[in-house]
Amino acid sequence: MDIQTHTSGAATVVVLSGKLDTVTAPAFEKRIREVIGTGAVRLVLDLSAIEYISSAGLRGLLVMSKLLKEKQGKACLVGVKGNVRSVFEMSGFLTFFRAEETVEAAVAALG
Amino acid sequence: MIRVEQLRKSFGTLEVLKGITVEIRKGEVVSIIGPSGCGKSTFLRCLNLLEQPTAGSIHVDGVDILDRRAEVARLRQRMNMVFQSFNLFSHLSVVANLTLGPIRLKGMEPKAAREKAIELLRLVGLAEKADSYPDELSGGQKQRVAIARCLAMEPEVILFDEPTSALDPTMVREVLSVIRRLAKEGMTMVIVTHEMDFARDVSSRVLYFDQGVIHEEGTPDQIFDHPQRDRTRAFIHRIRSLTRRFASPDFDLYALNAEVEAFCEKQILSRPVRDNLLLLIEESLQLCRPFLAVGGLEMTLSHSETTDRTELVWTAPGVRLNPLDGEDLEDALSLNLVRNLCASADHEWVDGVNRLKLVLKTGSES
Numbered sequence: 001m002d003i004q005t006h007t008s009g010a011a012t013v014v015v016l017s018g019k020l021d022t023v024t025a026p027a028f029e030k031r032i033r034e035v036i037g038t039g040a041v042r043l044v045l046d047l048s049a050i051e052y053i054s055s056a057g058l059r060g061l062l063v064m065s066k067l068l069k070e071k072q073g074k075a076c077l078v079g080v081k082g083n084v085r086s087v088f089e090m091s092g093f094l095t096f097f098r099a100e101e102t103v104e105a106a107v108a109a110l111g
Numbered sequence: 112m113i114r115v116e117q118l119r120k121s122f123g124t125l126e127v128l129k130g131i132t133v134e135i136r137k138g139e140v141v142s143i144i145g146p147s148g149c150g151k152s153t154f155l156r157c158l159n160l161l162e163q164p165t166a167g168s169i170h171v172d173g174v175d176i177l178d179r180r181a182e183v184a185r186l187r188q189r190m191n192m193v194f195q196s197f198n199l200f201s202h203l204s205v206v207a208n209l210t211l212g213p214i215r216l217k218g219m220e221p222k223a224a225r226e227k228a229i230e231l232l233r234l235v236g237l238a239e240k241a242d243s244y245p246d247e248l249s250g251g252q253k254q255r256v257a258i259a260r261c262l263a264m265e266p267e268v269i270l271f272d273e274p275t276s277a278l279d280p281t282m283v284r285e286v287l288s289v290i291r292r293l294a295k296e297g298m299t300m301v302i303v304t305h306e307m308d309f310a311r312d313v314s315s316r317v318l319y320f321d322q323g324v325i326h327e328e329g330t331p332d333q334i335f336d337h338p339q340r341d342r343t344r345a346f347i348h349r350i351r352s353l354t355r356r357f358a359s360p361d362f363d364l365y366a367l368n369a370e371v372e373a374f375c376e377k378q379i380l381s382r383p384v385r386d387n388l389l390l391l392i393e394e395s396l397q398l399c400r401p402f403l404a405v406g407g408l409e410m411t412l413s414h415s416e417t418t419d420r421t422e423l424v425w426t427a428p429g430v431r432l433n434p435l436d437g438e439d440l441e442d443a444l445s446l447n448l449v450r451n452l453c454a455s456a457d458h459e460w461v462d463g464v465n466r467l468k469l470v471l472k473t474g475s476e477s
Contacts, residue, residue: 054394055444087448091451092447
């Protein structure tokens with residue numbers, strides 16, 4: 001899995017690619033802690049290049065959500081499609097996370 | 112009619128038949144099915160002494176045919192064989208192929224033998240080919256001539272050794288319809304075949320051979336619809352499987368994924384099925400984690416070509432522990448995904464072994 005970050009307006013965009021599973025979830029959590037640790041509290045998580053996600057990846061998203069909540073921050077997902085979308089639907093995560101079609105829409109949604 | 116007891120046959124150090132016991136009654140149509148190399152054809156060749164058995168006995172109407180005084184030529188007249196590769200004499204016309212045996216071995220008059228041959232050729236739909244030569248015939252026609260030649264000796268039993276294996280699919284039907292007709296007329300037949308639908312239709316009894324023994328036998332309904340043993344079921348449903356053992360929690364998930372992906376590719380499983388299977392394996396491994404810390408865990412992934420069913424079975428020895436009952440919040444997500452991905456999920460504990468059986472939903476169920 002590869003993780004890239006950049007800023008867009010007031011938001012920090014985290015672009016993930018590859019697999020978010022048991023093997024890669026710890027690296028994702030570590031990186032997200034670092035990002036939030038720098039003070040970024042409006043996160044756009046771009047999942048459009050994620051080809052596979054398991055519950056380990058979902059748990060990583062929950063950790064991110066909890067850390068943001070502690071800092072009155074929020075997150076918005078982008079590119080939840082295909083196999084990743086069906087995992088989100090099965091687990092009910094689509095009701096838990098806000099999701100938008102584009103990064104621009106997500107940045108705007110975070111205000 | 113034919114009673115075989117503890118028949119064994121070895122070629123050098125390789126034991127092909129490991130103790131076959133079976134009785135074939137008059138008028139029965141017995142099909143022998145099973146994987147390649149399981150001894151089906153060898154068994155048939157032993158029955159009419161094309162192979163000399165290493166041990167055991169074969170009695171035909173009470174006569175021990177393995178007795179050195181047994182008349183082999185007479186036996187072969189009573190129990191004639193149709194081969195996969197036809198074995199016609201290419202230098203003789205079709206009708207001469209049919210009359211050779213009756214004239215030479217049964218002392219039949221040539222005129223009567225020819226009349227009988229034409230009658231039999233009519234039966235297999237080839238009377239107009241009486242004066243043709245084998246090389247002028249298609250594979251299906253050659254095999255029908257071979258069946259007519261076999262019938263010319265008026266056998267009491269016909270042994271068919273994969274009679275359609277050398278034929279194009281278009282020619283299989285014409286040969287099978289001739290055999291079906293013989294079955295209807297009450298001919299006793301033993302048929303080694305890979306044609307499962309045919310075996311189901313025509314047989315009064317089916318023998319499933321595996322590893323040199325009769326692994327299971329029964330009526331076509333019993334064998335094809337309700338096979339009792341795992342190997343029979345795997346053969347009938349064309350089940351392919353992948354088994355892996357996990358001894359510690361530090362297994363290589365990506366190496367496992369690569370093997371599962373290769374398995375899916377071989378079974379021509381669609382991408383969504385493959386993705387769901389990879390997810391099911393990862394999530395159920397998460398649930399089965401407690402087993403990894405103690406006695407280890409075994410995974411068997413299987414797919415049936417005929418039913419399209421994909422099944423994942425985890426087995427682990429030890430105290431009773433149902434991973435589906437997990438109260439760990441960490442596992443709640445995995446459990447939810449497993450339940451969503453599966454058409455059924457069952458745990459049982461038998462003889463000190465936990466067995467978790469997960470059946471993946473098919474496309475129409477998801």
